[in-house]
Amino acid sequence: MVGWVAYLVARLLYSTLRVSVSGLDALQIASKEPLIIALWHDQLLLGPMVFGILSKSHFAAVVSNSRDGRMLASFIERFSRVKTILVGHTCRHKALLQMIRALKERAILIITPDGPRGPKHEVKAGVIFSAQHTAAPIVAMSWRSSSKWELKTWDRLCIPKPFAKIKIHFEPSLDCPKEQNRLALQNTLFSSLMHGGLKPLENTL
Numbered sequence: 560m561v562g563w564v565a566y567l568v569a570r571l572l573y574s575t576l577r578v579s580v581s582g583l584d585a586l587q588i589a590s591k592e593p594l595i596i597a598l599w600h601d602q603l604l605l606g607p608m609v610f611g612i613l614s615k616s617h618f619a620a621v622v623s624n625s626r627d628g629r630m631l632a633s634f635i636e637r638f639s640r641v642k643t644i645l646v647g648h649t650c651r652h653k654a655l656l657q658m659i660r661a662l663k664e665r666a667i668l669i670i671t672p673d674g675p676r677g678p679k680h681e682v683k684a685g686v687i688f689s690a691q692h693t694a695a696p697i698v699a700m701s702w703r704s705s706s707k708w709e710l711k712t713w714d715r716l717c718i719p720k721p722f723a724k725i726k727i728h729f730e731p732s733l734d735c736p737k738e739q740n741r742l743a744l745q746n747t748l749f750s751s752l753m754h755g756g757l758k759p760l761e762n763t764l
Contacts, residue, residue, distance in 0.1 A: 562633025569634070573608065575721040580612065582729035586698055589732040590616055593662040593695040596729075597686055598702075599752055600671040601679065601714040603631075605702050608727065609669065610638050619644055619661040619668050621654070623675030642666075646675065655685055662693040672748065677713050680753070682745040687735055690744075696732035699751035730754075 586596075590613050598606055610618060617640045622628045624645035632643040644661065646654040662668055668689070672682045690697050705724040710716040719725060730751040735744050 561630050562637060565630070565634040566637035569604070569607065572719065572721060576719055576723055576725045578608070578725045578727060580727045580729075582731070583612070585731045586729040587613070589696050589698050590667060593665055593667075593693050594732075595662070595668045595670060595686060595690055595695050595697045596700050597670055597672050597697055597748060597752065598700040599680060599714075600674040600677070601709075601717050602700075602702055603671055603674075604716065604718055605725070605727065606669055606700070607635065607638050609667075609700065610641065613667065616640070617666050618642075619658070619666040621646055621658060621668065621670045621674075625675065628675055655688060658685070658689045659692050662689060662695045668695070672752075673714070679714050680749070682749045682752070684741060684745065686748070687741050687744045690733075690735035691737045691739075691741070696734050697748060698732050699730040699748060700727065701730075701752060702727045 596606075596609055606620075619642050620632075620635050621644045622632045622635065628645065632645065635641055635643055642661075644654055644657045658668060658670075670686050672686045673680055686697065689695070703726050704717065704719040706720040707723065708718045708720065710718065733744070733748060733751060
C-alpha cells in the first residue's frame with residue numbers, strides 16, 4: 560500500500576516538473592549494450608524518470624533488503640519493466656551475482672553507489688566490480704532543481720518542489736576494463752557524479 564501511494568504521489572509530482580535533459584545522445588548510444596546508470600542516493604527520487612527516457616528498455620534496480628528498502632522496491636516495481644535486486648548486509652556476494660546476471664541479460668541496472676546506508680557520496684566497489692565482469696559501461700546521472708526540500712536522513716534525500724525547474728544530465732559513459740585499477744575507476748565515477756555537467760539553478764518560482 561505504501562509503495563502504491565508513493566507511486567501515485569511521485570507521478571503527480573513528475574507531471575508538474577519542468578524538465579530538460581542533457582547528455583541524452585550518449586545515454587541512448589550506451590543503452591544499446593548492457594549498461595549501469597549510477598546516481599547518488601540523495602537523488603534517487605528522480606531515478607524513475609530514466610524509465611520514460613529509455614522507454615523500450617528493461618531495467619533492474621538495486622535496493623536494500625530492509626524495511627525502508629522493501630518499501631522502495633514496492634514503489635519502483637509499480638513502474639513497468641523494472642525488477643528489483645535486494646541487497647542484505649550478509650548476502651552482498653549473492654547480490655553481486657544477481658547484478659551481474661541482470662547485466663548479462665541486457666537489463667539496464669540502476670544503482671546508487673553510495674547506498675544503501677552511506678557514507679554519503681562515497682562510491683563503493685560493487686558497481687565497479689559488476690561493470691568489470693560484464694563489460695558494461697557506467698553512465699553517471701545527476702540532476703539539479705530550482706526548488707527542493709531536503710529530508711533529515713543520512714543522505715539528505717532531495718525532493719523537488721512542485722513546478723520546479725529540473726535539469727537532468729547524463730555524463731559520457733565510463734568503460735571499466737578488468738585490467739584497470741578499481742580504486743582509480745571509483746574516483747573517476749565519483750568525479751562524474753559530483754560534476755554532473757550542471758550548475759546550480761536559481762529559484763524561478
